[in-house]
Amino acid sequence: MVALCGGVGGAKLAFGLSRLLGDRLMLIVNTGDDFEHLGLSISPDIDTVLYTLSGLANRELGWGRQDESWNFMTALEAIGGETWFRLGDRDLALHVERTRRLRAGESLTEIVADFAIRFGISAQILPMCDDPIRTIVATPEGRLAFQRYFVEQRCAPRVTGIAFEGRHEARPSEKVLAALEASDIRAVIVCPSNPFLSIDPILAVPGIRERMEKAAAPVIAVSPIIGGKAVKGPTSKIMAELDMPATSETILRHYDGLLDGLVIDRTDAAESRALPGSVHVTDTLMKTDEDRVRLAGEVLAFADRLDAKAMDGSR
Amino acid sequence: MVALCGGVGGAKLAFGLSRLLGDRLMLIVNTGDDFEHLGLSISPDIDTVLYTLSGLANRELGWGRQDESWNFMTALEAIGGETWFRLGDRDLALHVERTRRLRAGESLTEIVADFAIRFGISAQILPMCDDPIRTIVATPEGRLAFQRYFVEQRCAPRVTGIAFEGRHEARPSEKVLAALEASDIRAVIVCPSNPFLSIDPILAVPGIRERMEKAAAPVIAVSPIIGGKAVKGPTSKIMAELDMPATSETILRHYDGLLDGLVIDRTDAAESRALPGSVHVTDTLMKTDEDRVRLAGEVLAFADRLDAKAMDGSR
Numbered sequence: 090m091v092a093l094c095g096g097v098g099g100a101k102l103a104f105g106l107s108r109l110l111g112d113r114l115m116l117i118v119n120t121g122d123d124f125e126h127l128g129l130s131i132s133p134d135i136d137t138v139l140y141t142l143s144g145l146a147n148r149e150l151g152w153g154r155q156d157e158s159w160n161f162m163t164a165l166e167a168i169g170g171e172t173w174f175r176l177g178d179r180d181l182a183l184h185v186e187r188t189r190r191l192r193a194g195e196s197l198t199e200i201v202a203d204f205a206i207r208f209g210i211s212a213q214i215l216p217m218c219d220d221p222i223r224t225i226v227a228t229p230e231g232r233l234a235f236q237r238y239f240v241e242q243r244c245a246p247r248v249t250g251i252a253f254e255g256r257h258e259a260r261p262s263e264k265v266l267a268a269l270e271a272s273d274i275r276a277v278i279v280c281p282s283n284p285f286l287s288i289d290p291i292l293a294v295p296g297i298r299e300r301m302e303k304a305a306a307p308v309i310a311v312s313p314i315i316g317g318k319a320v321k322g323p324t325s326k327i328m329a330e331l332d333m334p335a336t337s338e339t340i341l342r343h344y345d346g347l348l349d350g351l352v353i354d355r356t357d358a359a360e361s362r363a364l365p366g367s368v369h370v371t372d373t374l375m376k377t378d379e380d381r382v383r384l385a386g387e388v389l390a391f392a393d394r395l396d397a398k399a400m401d402g403s404r
Numbered sequence: 405m406v407a408l409c410g411g412v413g414g415a416k417l418a419f420g421l422s423r424l425l426g427d428r429l430m431l432i433v434n435t436g437d438d439f440e441h442l443g444l445s446i447s448p449d450i451d452t453v454l455y456t457l458s459g460l461a462n463r464e465l466g467w468g469r470q471d472e473s474w475n476f477m478t479a480l481e482a483i484g485g486e487t488w489f490r491l492g493d494r495d496l497a498l499h500v501e502r503t504r505r506l507r508a509g510e511s512l513t514e515i516v517a518d519f520a521i522r523f524g525i526s527a528q529i530l531p532m533c534d535d536p537i538r539t540i541v542a543t544p545e546g547r548l549a550f551q552r553y554f555v556e557q558r559c560a561p562r563v564t565g566i567a568f569e570g571r572h573e574a575r576p577s578e579k580v581l582a583a584l585e586a587s588d589i590r591a592v593i594v595c596p597s598n599p600f601l602s603i604d605p606i607l608a609v610p611g612i613r614e615r616m617e618k619a620a621a622p623v624i625a626v627s628p629i630i631g632g633k634a635v636k637g638p639t640s641k642i643m644a645e646l647d648m649p650a651t652s653e654t655i656l657r658h659y660d661g662l663l664d665g666l667v668i669d670r671t672d673a674a675e676s677r678a679l680p681g682s683v684h685v686t687d688t689l690m691k692t693d694e695d696r697v698r699l700a701g702e703v704l705a706f707a708d709r710l711d712a713k714a715m716d717g718s719r
Contacts, residue, residue, distance in 0.1 A: 164497035182479035189443035
């Protein structure tokens with residue numbers, strides 16, 4: 090089983106999937122948000138997945154670690170360091186150790202695999218790419234690196250376009266390609282992350298989209314839209330700015346032929362009749378761990394139904 | 405007024421001197437202990453001086469900052485990072501910001517000057533050199549980088565020799581040379597730091613020893629030996645290993661003609677008669693801030709007496 094995910098929303102479903110699948114789950118995680126800050130290599134979505142799957146995520150903040158302290162940040166501010174991107178004392182360990190190991194020549198894939206073991210995570214967490222691909226947000230005031238847009242400017246600027254710098258030079262990750270090419274693959278799940286900022290960077294990695302199209306299993310997305318809004322983050326704001334109605338139909342169109350099935354929220358059940366292709370309607374809001382596991386189970390069952398249908402059709 | 409110092413013991417006298425002299429004090433601080441750890445540039449003696457002079461030093465530990473927390477270290481250990489050199493959460497801010505600025509091309513001298521201002525320190529803290537000079541300890545088991553010897557192995561290996569790697573390639577710091585060449589210099593104080601590990605690296609910087617010999621003011625050392633022992637650290641252990649009696653006379657000989665005067669502890673008053681040159685006997689143990697300021701005042705008065713005598717002699 091392969092799932093694509095970005096940060097918070099996607100990581101919740103990934104948590105549910107990991108509970109059901111253990112080491113049979115391979116997560117391909119967005120690294121378009123990665124950046125260098127204070128001289129440290131920071132991978133926000135990877136870390137959110139590490140913290141969420143290990144149960145260490147900070148649920149109040151929605152990012153970072155639980156039981157966090159901020160003494161580093163306070164001391165940094167006192168000596169005039171940059172504080173717009175907040176790094177907790179415990180969280181900092183991942184950034185310092187990752188940076189050290191990257192400089193020593195290890196790949197992000199190797200480093201994250203070790204971190205996952207240390208965090209007691211059995212799912213495989215695969216960075217979408219070991220080469221840098223950087224999400225750039227175009228705004229009327231100019232181009233912004235992702236974290237400047239997302240954290241420093243709190244998604245305030247109007248988005249006029251999104252680009253993925255470095256995508257053409259990037260070599261795909263062997264492990265990611267192998268995961269998508271596996272003959273025993275059961276499904277490819279696109280988690281309810283931001284399609285533009287979290288999933289599109291993954292699809293921009295050379296070879297990934299093509300392998301998803303050819304995958305020997307159904308590709309299913311869980312729509313991040315509930316009742317015309319995203320649960321969290323700027324998805325619906327960006328859709329408005331890009332002149333797209335904030336509906337699950339838009340999400341389906343956006344993935345442009347890639348999907349075999351779409352999971353949408355009960356709130357939008359009326360939409361399902363107008364949607365082309367297979368749709369599963371359920372509660373997609375994940376408030377508790379039980380919600381996450383239940384939704385993951387429904388997505389897997391939906392995938393199995395689609396797979397059986399496809400095999401019927403091929404007979 | 406110029407003073408040479410290393411870490412804890414020297415920094416105590418530097419604190420006293422800074423209270424009396426404010427911005428008229430220039431401190432030349434050992435950077436032979438500096439090293440790269442976890443990808444961060446660490447300057448232990450510089451930081452001890454910053455923390456001591458600003459009143460932020462941790463008096464229980466004898467190193468690092470007061471009111472420190474250790475959440476970074478705990479989290480680092482959990483992901484398999486190296487923990488033999490302990491970095492507190494607040495302390496880490498100096499290392500991360502220093503490393504970032506060094507990589508951006510700033511000199512350690514510039515960075516430390518800014519930090520000192522941020523810490524409210526009026527004395528000038530000058531790294532002995534902006535180029536790397538690294539103290540290496542020779543032992544029967546091989547050569548050890550200073551912090552491996554000092555922190556990881558807790559000074560246990562027997563010292564057979566000490567070297568300062570990079571000294572011949574190092575360019576001296578303009579500010580350090582200018583401080584020693586000043587015509588209005590009142591004294592050059594060698595603080596009661598470890599002569600072998602804290603002061604010798606400073607004297608190994610091209611041009612420093614020569615300028616101290618020519619300085620237009622008396623050079624005075626405060627002996628780190630009290631009753632045959634050093635207050636703290638491995639000074640007397642190293643002296644035994646190098647077959648030197650742990651006495652102030654040995655210290656005087658070690659500096660080999662560089663000193664115009666030596667300050668020794670009352671415990672060793674009997675030694676003073678046998679010592680060549682000018683000696684001032686007083687209480688050199690600094691337990692309180694008052695001790696530090698009192699000793700600093702006595703050192704300054706001793707310097708002035710030596711200066712007057714020298715001027716008498718030259719008439």
